[in-house]
Amino acid sequence: MALAQRLDLRQAQTLVMTPQLQQAIKLLQLSNIELSDFVDREIEQNPLLERDSGPSDGGSDPVVNGEAAGGLDGPGGAEPGSSLADSFNGRDDGPAPPPSDGRTRDTVELTSSDTMGASSESPLDTDFENVYSDDRFSDGSDGGNEVYGSYNERGGRSGFEDDDSNLEATLTGQISLRDHLTEQLKIDLPEHGDQLIGLALIDMLDEAGWLTGFDAAALAEQLGCDAERVERVLAACQRFDPPGIFARSLKECLGIQLREKNRLDPAMQALLDNLELLAARNLPAIMKVCGVDAEDVADMVSDIRKLNPKPALLFDHTPAQLVTPDILMRANPGGGWLIDLNPDTLPRVLVNQRYFARISDVARNKADKDYLSEKFQSANWLVKSLHQRATTILKVASEIIRQQDAFFIHGVSHLKPLILRDIAEAIGMHESTVSRVTTNKFMATQRGVFELKYFFTSAIQGADGQAAHSAEAVRHRIKAMIDAEKAEDVLSDDKLVDILRAEGIDIARRTVAKYREAMKIPSSVQRRRAKMSRM
Template identity: 35%
Template sequence: MALELRQQLKLAQRLVMTPQLRQAIRLLQLNRLELSNALQAELEQNPALEEELSQNETTELSHSLSSTLENLEPGREEDYTERVAVSDNLSEINWEDYANNFDSNFSFAHEVPAADAPSQFDFISAKPGLSAYLQWQLAHAELDDHEWDIAFYIIGNLNRYGFLEVDLDEIMTQAECSRDEAEYILEVIQDLDPPGIAARNVTESLLLQLERLGMADSLAAKIVRDHLPLLETRNYKALMRATGHKKSEITKAIEYIVKHLTPYPGLPYAVESTNYIVPDVYVRKIDGEYVIHLNEDDLPHLKLSSHYQELLNDKELQKESRHYIHDKLKNAEWFIKSIHQRQRTIYKVMESLLKFQYEFFEHGPGHLKPLILRDVAEDIDMHESTISRVTSNKYVHTPQGIYELKYFFSTAIPRNGGEALASESIRNTILKMIQEEDRSKPLSDNDIAEILARENIQIARRTVAKYREQLKILPVKHRRHAR
């Protein structure tokens, strides 16, 4: 067939997403923090969109403006620049008044604050981490410039656990030093606080700590150095055979390791900011009934600009300006409608979840029922994709705690002779069983499956293992403790 160009007409139907529809979908999947940023960005970009002030704020602003205008004399410009008396007598200033003191009840009287009053330096947001702590200790060591470069490179390659992530060869290459210099600086850093810092692995870290305690030749050091896998599994019989010591001696050595040593010495100095969850929805029980309240605190209330609406009615306005203002007002109106639609959708979804999972709100996670997106979508007459967007990255504050909306959806586990249970309810049951088990004889995955089977919950051992791993619970050999 010959290749050629031709034109032809074709009639077809297809769904095209308009920019307004894309914007509505994007707003629907934003969490509360992202929504606040989106509102502020739209306020900055669209001049036809304004923040609606509350009645009290409007009254205070009008009163302040009228008071200012009344004090103005007609025909005279007033300079409101603060008048500051300048003095050249710097020697008369008592600089002790500007010392590092903080008085919450500030007054102009020269009162001495309480001794336990906080300093303004206590409010500095940046917190020193492990690197700063080690550098502060090294300041007392007598190191030359080249040794400082090596020390900085080593400290910079410590991870959050305090372990060194590079070997000596890489230190020699990057810091341009000899092996003796690298080993010397590494030993200097390993002598710093906390004990066990700058080790290459857990074994070396524990041995450095035991050496600092004067127990380099003890049974605990031998167990750490030669039999760490047996220590991790608490295999007392294998440790007795390997070391030739009695069980009481093995138990005493392990207890000392657990109580006095830490496998991750740098972890307490890790500087990590805590990310707090701000709920998007509140569900409170008031007078025996659950009330849903959307969290709109600190979110600006938007409205169309009255000034731009008046300009649009100006007959003398140029055509280009009229089109510009019309487009901006149209976009602002659609944005406000999208926000309202988003809030109504979240409310309807939460109302449906409350209906399906009422027993959870009353009694807790153990009473969570099987639920899928289709159930909620059919209940409120929406598409499953809409429900998925609404429940992603959004949290609800309930009488049982704060949960992500996705938490309420769970697959069904069949139950012989009874109602099906949610998989999350099974996980909660497994968690309680392990928390209440005998530490000397912990439950294996097979034991848990047999106990659940006696309660008419038929799940396989591998399913129990999967749920246990999802709960971040160690296997039975790691949970066993000697009496």
């Protein structure tokens, strides 16, 4: 066979992940806090980007969401009404109409319901297809229940109360556990060497206030002292406030507190030595071990319940970080639901096109011009990606609300089984895109704040072989039946299976046991003992 060179033409389709597309996909899965940090870093690195802190004073002529808000002065600027972001979808629609009051619109306003764009502006997906042209849906299954999707107008909450107060600003300073123990250490152990050992013990405390895995010999070797001295300092520290601090186990923690209350008698010590019997609520075995009757056991258990097994939690209060929802939902007075994207989680990012024109006019060498062009294109891409991220979140959330309409009306018992593929097929997006949208995104509803992932649950087959039930709804039903049971009629796992099957839910006993254990509900034997002990 002869060897020869030849030139062939071949046609193939490939998906090219450009850096801009990778950035857009990355933004989609960020939480609102991560997104704010990302935007701050971009603003630091890009001189053409800035945050909008209020109405424009006319000193600049920025590009918002990739659309020019006004013309440019000087030969170095772009043509009026054009921007690099317009090439993102291969179009040139001209500038967005300015507001009637002459101020510059920001990211939130240009993504409002009346400026979301026509069908050519698709929400973010891996192939940038699947048009989203209307924010209004109608579900015929519930008599025309409607979902409206929109962004809030600038500065408003679209019906939600606007409260700018900062809860964290009202918190008062509190003394830490370390400071509290150090003050007692200086008073009770005046010797400097003992104080050094005490400080080492304080540093070894875990979040509960215990010395988990404590080894006196190892600490003595580390500090260059005798193990007996470490034990002596530890015994002194165990008398500190709060009671139970510096304990090495639950038994020792409870014993320290009972000794403080003068309740550590031989019967109580026997109970502490057999805490596993108390956990199992084995009343006959406890009576036998402690040598007391049922009334004394009830008094002993009552004393133990008043103790604090984690004394350190009384200090070092960390304010709970409140979840800021990305989506705000409320009932529509005319029927259906109203859904808005939270303006507090939407970065107000501006691209200062006039500044770009001014510095482009003075740039002389090619390196400077290339740098400015790169930063201008990067800024427009970022703002365009933010716009598409918001559009995609709104579309996915609207479809979730439409499919889980019964949940919002009747509660968790009517939660439908739902998977990512169901939403992806309904809105014409890729399943991976829906997964990114629902990661670390929260929605505020009239039933509370839920992560979007909450609405996706596996299905449990119905007894008729057709209807399916949400696993979350089944768990809720199991908990409701257990909460309503009486001491003389405690429901076993087998009994729960029979009741659920009678209600049309085909479920195995091991599945009921798995759901019960996941909700930290004791077995029927333990529940019966607990209920009988309260009688």
